[in-house]
Amino acid sequence: MMELKEVSVKYQDRIAIKDISLKIGKGEKVVLLGINGSGKTTLLKLLNALIYPSSGEFLYKGKKLKDAIKDIRKESIMLFQNPDVMLFNPTVYDEVAYSLRKKGLKESEVKEKVMYWLKELAIEDLVSLPPYKLSGGQKQRVALASVLAAEPQILLLDEPTAHMDLPSVGRLIEIIQKTEATCVISTHHISLAPELGNRLVVLSPHGRLLYDGAPENFLKDTSLLLEAGFMHTHSGSQWHFHSL
Numbered sequence: 001m002m003e004l005k006e007v008s009v010k011y012q013d014r015i016a017i018k019d020i021s022l023k024i025g026k027g028e029k030v031v032l033l034g035i036n037g038s039g040k041t042t043l044l045k046l047l048n049a050l051i052y053p054s055s056g057e058f059l060y061k062g063k064k065l066k067d068a069i070k071d072i073r074k075e076s077i078m079l080f081q082n083p084d085v086m087l088f089n090p091t092v093y094d095e096v097a098y099s100l101r102k103k104g105l106k107e108s109e110v111k112e113k114v115m116y117w118l119k120e121l122a123i124e125d126l127v128s129l130p131p132y133k134l135s136g137g138q139k140q141r142v143a144l145a146s147v148l149a150a151e152p153q154i155l156l157l158d159e160p161t162a163h164m165d166l167p168s169v170g171r172l173i174e175i176i177q178k179t180e181a182t183c184v185i186s187t188h189h190i191s192l193a194p195e196l197g198n199r200l201v202v203l204s205p206h207g208r209l210l211y212d213g214a215p216e217n218f219l220k221d222t223s224l225l226l227e228a229g230f231m232h233t234h235s236g237s238q239w240h241f242h243s244l
């Protein structure tokens with residue numbers, strides 16, 4: 001479905017991701033793990049064609065990027081790390097209804113789908129509120145409901161659990177497991193990685209692909225954990241595992 005061939009992205013003189021080759025198939029649930037600044041957002045933006053490779057190639061359903069832009073805009077949605085940049089409607093209802101109305105659905109169908117997603121994310125009680133009055137976690141769930149209501153083929157979720165409490169994370173995990181959409185979910189919470197998907201892609205602190213495989217094997221590999229920045233020493237003697 002999506003393929004990166006030796007892709008690098010450079011911002012001015014800073015290389016954010018370097019020589020990444022990756023194939024993501026239809027329906028896969030891929031967790032993108034890396035410490036702050038490792039290039040997770042950059043990689044998701046690349047998959048959403050919001051930025052282009054500085055070198056290398058991105059193929060979407062076998063098409064070159066310039067021929068695939070229209071399909072990507074229709075079929076793929078990115079949930080941004082900061083929900084504030086995604087919420088621009090007067091009420092939570094209108095926010096989730098936005099993409100459905102754009103598709104031309106009847107208002108009764110719009111209502112049914114909006115209420116379904118609000119219920120799935122346990123935010124029905126917020127339906128009439130303006131998004132600016134919500135807490136960080138509530139905003140994140142509204143933004144997520146809007147993205148899910150659009151029923152995209154590809155869901156690119158950038159740190160969706162950042163402001164969420166445990167029950168909300170649980171709901172998100174169930175939604176990811178249920179959906180047929182191809183999902184790429186970034187996180188720096190190593191403990192959540194095996195819950196969010198069954199394929200783990202890990203970026204090194206300098207934006208290289210460090211690991212691609214089953215989450216369990218990465219979590220058992222001390223040298224990979226060290227290289228990815230998820231273990232470190234205190235006073236030069238003890239190893240600490242970053243659980244969060």
Ligand SMILES: Nc1ncnc2c1ncn2[C@@H]1O[C@H](COP(=O)(O)OP(=O)(O)OP(=O)(O)O)[C@@H](O)[C@H]1O
Nearest residue numbers: 011014016034035036037038039040041042043188
């Ligand atoms: N617009 C930009 N201009 C210049 N440098 C950028 C820009 N966006 C990101 N970077 C740099 O690229 C690198 C990767 O950033 P990116 O946001 O992709 O990382 P991340 O893994 O998503 O980080 P975090 O976990 O903190 O969200 C960082 O060094 C960052 O400073």
